[in-house]
Amino acid sequence: MTVTIKDIAEKAGVSYATVSRALNYKYGVNSTTRQHILEIASTMNYSPNAIARGLVKKQTYTIGLIIPDITNPFFPEVARGVEDMSEKQGYSIFLCNSNWEKSKENRYVKLLIEKRVDGLILAPSSSIVTAEDRQVYSRLPVVMMSGVQSGCGTGSVVVDNIKGGFIAGKYLIEKGRKKLSFIGGAEDSFSVKERYEGFMQAAECFLSVALSPDLVRFGDYRNKSGYRIMKELLEKKNIPDAVFASNDLLAIGILQAIKDAGLKVPEDIAVVGFDNIAAAGFGEVELTTIEHPKYRMGELAAGMLLDKIDLKPEINENERVVLEPELIIRRTA
Amino acid sequence: MTVTIKDIAEKAGVSYATVSRALNYKYGVNSTTRQHILEIASTMNYSPNAIARGLVKKQTYTIGLIIPDITNPFFPEVARGVEDMSEKQGYSIFLCNSNWEKSKENRYVKLLIEKRVDGLILAPSSSIVTAEDRQVYSRLPVVMMSGVQSGCGTGSVVVDNIKGGFIAGKYLIEKGRKKLSFIGGAEDSFSVKERYEGFMQAAECFLSVALSPDLVRFGDYRNKSGYRIMKELLEKKNIPDAVFASNDLLAIGILQAIKDAGLKVPEDIAVVGFDNIAAAGFGEVELTTIEHPKYRMGELAAGMLLDKIDLKPEINENERVVLEPELIIRRTA
DNA sequence: TATTTAATAGTAAACGTTTACAATAAGGGA
DNA sequence: TCCCTTATTGTAAACGTTTACTATTAAATA
Numbered sequence: 006m007t008v009t010i011k012d013i014a015e016k017a018g019v020s021y022a023t024v025s026r027a028l029n030y031k032y033g034v035n036s037t038t039r040q041h042i043l044e045i046a047s048t049m050n051y052s053p054n055a056i057a058r059g060l061v062k063k064q065t066y067t068i069g070l071i072i073p074d075i076t077n078p079f080f081p082e083v084a085r086g087v088e089d090m091s092e093k094q095g096y097s098i099f100l101c102n103s104n105w106e107k108s109k110e111n112r113y114v115k116l117l118i119e120k121r122v123d124g125l126i127l128a129p130s131s132s133i134v135t136a137e138d139r140q141v142y143s144r145l146p147v148v149m150m151s152g153v154q155s156g157c158g159t160g161s162v163v164v165d166n167i168k169g170g171f172i173a174g175k176y177l178i179e180k181g182r183k184k185l186s187f188i189g190g191a192e193d194s195f196s197v198k199e200r201y202e203g204f205m206q207a208a209e210c211f212l213s214v215a216l217s218p219d220l221v222r223f224g225d226y227r228n229k230s231g232y233r234i235m236k237e238l239l240e241k242k243n244i245p246d247a248v249f250a251s252n253d254l255l256a257i258g259i260l261q262a263i264k265d266a267g268l269k270v271p272e273d274i275a276v277v278g279f280d281n282i283a284a285a286g287f288g289e290v291e292l293t294t295i296e297h298p299k300y301r302m303g304e305l306a307a308g309m310l311l312d313k314i315d316l317k318p319e320i321n322e323n324e325r326v327v328l329e330p331e332l333i334i335r336r337t338a
Numbered sequence: 339m340t341v342t343i344k345d346i347a348e349k350a351g352v353s354y355a356t357v358s359r360a361l362n363y364k365y366g367v368n369s370t371t372r373q374h375i376l377e378i379a380s381t382m383n384y385s386p387n388a389i390a391r392g393l394v395k396k397q398t399y400t401i402g403l404i405i406p407d408i409t410n411p412f413f414p415e416v417a418r419g420v421e422d423m424s425e426k427q428g429y430s431i432f433l434c435n436s437n438w439e440k441s442k443e444n445r446y447v448k449l450l451i452e453k454r455v456d457g458l459i460l461a462p463s464s465s466i467v468t469a470e471d472r473q474v475y476s477r478l479p480v481v482m483m484s485g486v487q488s489g490c491g492t493g494s495v496v497v498d499n500i501k502g503g504f505i506a507g508k509y510l511i512e513k514g515r516k517k518l519s520f521i522g523g524a525e526d527s528f529s530v531k532e533r534y535e536g537f538m539q540a541a542e543c544f545l546s547v548a549l550s551p552d553l554v555r556f557g558d559y560r561n562k563s564g565y566r567i568m569k570e571l572l573e574k575k576n577i578p579d580a581v582f583a584s585n586d587l588l589a590i591g592i593l594q595a596i597k598d599a600g601l602k603v604p605e606d607i608a609v610v611g612f613d614n615i616a617a618a619g620f621g622e623v624e625l626t627t628i629e630h631p632k633y634r635m636g637e638l639a640a641g642m643l644l645d646k647i648d649l650k651p652e653i654n655e656n657e658r659v660v661l662e663p664e665l666i667i668r669r670t671a
Numbered sequence: 672t673a674t675t676t677a678a679t680a681g682t683a684a685a686c687g688t689t690t691a692c693a694a695t696a697a698g699g700g701a
Numbered sequence: 702t703c704c705c706t707t708a709t710t711g712t713a714a715a716c717g718t719t720t721a722c723t724a725t726t727a728a729a730t731a
Contacts, residue, residue, distance in 0.1 A: 009687055020711045025689060035709060052477075055452045056398065057687035059389045061716045067453070070433075076418050078616070081408045088408075088435055097453065100403075100433035102421055119388045120400075120430065144385075228620065261621025283411070284617040287561065288594025342717055353681045358719060368679060390717035394686045 008049045016049070017042050028053065059121065068310060069117035071101045071110055072128040077226070078254070078282040079299060080128070083150065086303020087126055094311050096123070105130045114141055124310040129153060132195030146313035148306050152196035155325050160313060162305045162326045166196045169295040169330030170203025173249045173277045176332055178211045182247035182275055185216055188234050188259060189251040190226035197223070197251045200279060204249050220245050224255070231258025239266045246274055247338065253278035253285045256292055260337065275338035279330075291336035298328045341382045349382070350375050361386065392454065401643060402450035404434045404443055405461040410559070411587070411615040412632060413461070416483065419636020420459055427644050429456070438463045447474055457643045462486060465528030479646035481639050485529035488658050493646060495638045495659045499529050502628040502663030503536025503582070506610045509665055510580040511544045515608055518549055519578035521567050521592060523559035523585055530556070530584045533612060537582050553578050557588070564591025572599045579607055580671065586611035586618045589625055593670065608671035612663075624669035631661045 010028070014021035019038060026034045027042040028051075059065040070087050072080045084100065091098055099117060103110035110130050117125060124146035132152055139158045148160035155161065177185060187204055189197040201221070208216055220243065224230035231250060238244065239262060250256035256278030263274050270276055271293075278285060278294035285292040305326055343361070347354035352371065359367045360375040361384075367375075392398040403420050405413045417433065424431055432450060436443035443463050450458060457479035465485055472491045481493035488494065510518060520537055522530040534554070541549055553576065557563035564583060571577065572595060583589035589611030596607050603609055604626075611618060611627035618625040638659055 011687080021688085022690080022712075023710055025687095026710090029689085031690095033709065038709085052448070052451050054393075054454060054687050056389055056392045056454045057716090058689075059716090060387075060393055060687080060718090061689045063716075065389065067432075074418070075408065075414045075421075076616075078411065078414075081411075081414050084433070085407070085409050085435060088433065092434075097432050097434070097449065099400075099430050100417070100421065101425075101430070102418060115385070116430065118385050121387060121389050228616075232621070257620050257622060264621065283409075283561075284620065287590050287617065287623065288565070288597065289590060289623045290620065344717080354718085355682075355720080356680055358717095359680090362719085364720095366679060371679085387717050390686090391719075392686090393688090393717080394719045396686075 007054075008051050009054070010051075013042060013046050013049060013051060017045050063121075064123055065121050066095055067097050067099060067120070067122050068307070068314075069099045069101065069113070069120075069122040069125045071103055071113050071117075071125070073103050073105045073130050075100065075102055078284060079252070079280050079297070082283075082299035083128065083303040083306075086300040086305075087307045088303075090304045090307035091311070096307075096311065103130045107131050107133075111138075111141075118144060123314045124148075126150060126306050126310055127159075132193070134158065146310055148310045148313070150302055150306050152194060154195055158323060160306075160309050160324050162302055162309065162328065163196075164297050164302065164328045164330050166199035166330070167203035167206070169279060169297070170200040170205075170249070171207045172203075172330060172332050173200075173279070173295055174204040174207025175211060176334075177247040177249065177275055177277065177338060178207060180247075180275065180338065183212065183214065184220070184245045184247070185212070186220035186238065186245035186248040187216070187222070187251075188231060188248055188255055189221075189223045190230070190255060192223035194251075200249075200251050217243060219243055220248075226252055226254060228254045228258040231255035232262045233258075235259040235262035236265070239263070239268075244274070248274060248276050250276065250278050253280045253282045253292060253294055256294065256337075257284065257290060260290070260292070270337050277338045281333050285333075286335070293335045293338040294333050296331040296333050302328060340387075341384050342387070343384075346375060346379050346382060346384060350378050396454075397456055398454050399429050400432060400453070400455050401429050401640070401647075402432045402434065402446070402453075402455040402458045404436055404446050404450075404458070406436050406438045406463050408433065408435055411617060412585070412613050412630070415616075415632035416461065416636040416639075419633040419638075420640045421636075423637045423640035424644070429640075429644065436463045440464050444471075444474075451477060456647045457481075459483060459639050459643055460492075465526070467491065479643055481643045481646070483635055483639050485527060487528055491656065493639075493642050493657050495635055495642065495661065496529075497630050497635070497661045497663050499532035499663070500536035500539070502612060502630070503533040503538075504540045505536075505663060505665050506533075506582045506612070506628055507537040507540025508544060509667075510582065510608055510610065510671060511540060513580075513608065513671065515580035516545065516547065517553070517577075517579045518545070519553035519571065519581040520549070520555070521564060521581055521583045521588055522554070522556045523563070523588060525556035527584075533582075533584050550576060552576055553581075559585055559587060561587045561591040564588035565595045566591075568592040568595035569598070572596070572601075577607070581607060581609050583609065583611045586613045586615045586625060586627055589627065589670075590617065590623060593623070593625070603670050610671045614666050618666075619668070626668045626671040627666050629664040629666050635661060 010021045010024045014024045027039040101113040128150045134157045142159050153161045222234045278292050281294045281296040285294050343354045343357045347357045360372040434446040461483045467490045475492050486494045555567045611625050614627045614629040618627050
């Protein structure tokens with residue numbers, strides 16, 4: 006049905022090896038026969054079969070991208086960075102949402118290996134890398150992104166979460182805030198932990214009083230969660246004068262809770278987020294936050310992966326690049 | 339290097355055809371030999387080669403998804419719908435961002451056909467479907483989404499844009515607004531046109547005065563564009579008491595421009611958007627808008643495509659499903 | 672016991688490429 | 702004129718599966 010190299014060969018009166026060579030601009034085919042072959046291929050509407058090619062070349066020019074949820078505004082930018090960089094080098098990407106489920110993530114890894122992707126970029130749903138995981142990751146080039154410990158056995162690109170937390174804390178304290186609160190996403194998330202750690206370091210360095218344990222809370226990464234937690238906090242007497250949220254979605258929920266309580270941001274309570282998602286910059290929100298270089302992260306991860314793929318024979322040294330966070334001052338702090 | 343069906347056959351002392359049958363749970367292999375084979379496969383860490391399988395079965399269990407830009411908050415939900423539905427039926431998706439460029443879109447279509455995707459879901463960058471496009475789309479199952487005219491030669495799933503525009507207009511007029519404005523994304527976009535058309539219909543039906551031509555403006559779909567256009571409008575004396583934006587991003591920019599001018603929403607100017615992106619629901623924004631069933635749209639598009647793929651021999655009737663828009667009343671109108 | 676049938680396993684071709692190697696023809700140098 | 706290169710093309714194997722067809726064996730039937 007679909008036209009193959011053999012159909013072209015027949016019509017051109019040459020062997021199909023010659024057709025293959027002609028179509029791939031290989032050295033060693035007469036320029037007039039090549040021309041002839043190219044014309045025939047074009048008029049026959051030939052489309053090379055990348056599957057067949059992949060089988061013999063053992064390379065698919067395809068990489069897998071597994072993220073928790075493309076619907077979370079952090080990930081589209083990352084994905085776009087990955088795609089743009091990959092496309093530049095001729096690679097396509099399989100997009101997979103693990104839905105924050107480790108089991109689904111594992112199934113996807115397995116599937117992608119079956120599909121013989123040339124490499125894998127993984128924004129893991131959980132910070133825990135098991136021995137089995139390592140074993141699987143050793144089967145192909147892998148780079149991990151965001152919220153991954155070093156020594157995970159793969160390449161990785163992350164933002165300096167500790168520094169980001171530190172910057173946020175330092176800024177709030179310099180602005181005269183004394184009663185700090187930390188509201189985080191999942192407590193067992195590695196990046197949340199690190200952001201908290203950096204924040205605490207700033208408090209230790211620059212603040213005489215310690216953080217009230219009641220003012221550090223965890224939930225999930227969603228908007229609603231920030232709202233709920235902040236509301237709880239406000240209903241008690243122990244009200245902070247600044248809160249650092251482990252991500253912007255949370256911070257936006259927090260903003261809303263504060264507004265609903267009739268308090269003013271930043272006068273009564275300052276709020277700083279993390280990630281600098283697009284919505285943080287919207288006029289109605291104007292959230293002060295920490296820039297997380299999302300697009301760049303995707304680009305770098307893809308770049309690193311493609312390097313790994315190309316240098317297959319080389320030692321698979323597990324490079325780790327750490328991106329700089331940056332304070333973005335807007336209205337809320 | 340990697341273990342194949344032959345390696346397993348050798349170790350099990352059977353032919354590789356038997357191994358294939360065993361691994362695929364085909365009828366006709368003794369249950370004890372099957373058990374034996376499965377164990378060997380497992381201990382050898384066998385991963386079936388989907389590329390080789392795809393070559394003989396002429397099916398890759400892969401579909402292509404081309405959207406303009408995953409970074410636009412409208413698309414992640416669509417993509418998620420597509421992915422969830424596809425995954426359920428065992429299909430993976432290639433994600434491609436056309437970046438609103440027809441040429442890039444075309445290149446991706448070509449590439450995906452080379453990769454032998456079983457079908458294609460396309461959120462086109464432009465509403466124009468050329469004869470060449472049709473020719474290409476005839477090579478494989480295709481369904482188009484969002485902003486596509488009927489008779490595009492493929493299946494399609496869209497929202498009823500005209501009705502959406504109408505609902506928005508009707509609501510504003512019922513609220514007593516008289517001086518309506520329409521601010522749209524790209525003027526040549528089919529969906530923008532339809533939303534405008536519906537809005538005008540409402541004006542004709544329920545309003546005695548006609549819309550001032552000065553109050554209908556076009557830009558692009560971005561936040562900044564809404565801000566800029568609204569600012570221009572406000573600088574003239576001809577200030578509307580309600581504006582309908584062709585999408586939420588635009589509306590959020592408009593909100594900001596109004597606020598900056600010291601006017602109040604909705605008291606001075608009511609604003610309604612379109613799409614109901616997540617950010618529209620944020621407490622700080624609370625945009626009144628028209629729900630665009632994004633996730634559902636992705637699901638339906640994928641479902642329709644997979645049906646087409648399965649019923650390959652059937653007549654390729656180009657079904658069109660039209661989703662209902664819905665008014666979401668929040669703070670801004 | 673002879674014959675049919677069912678269950679199981681093996682053989683080989685096919686999917687559409689790429690590529691190592693062989694074959695041919697033409698040109699050049701001795 | 703003969704041999705050696707070089708340019709061009711062809712042959713065939715390989716990539717890792719699936720599957721139609723054939724062969725073998727054992728059980729069941731007459």
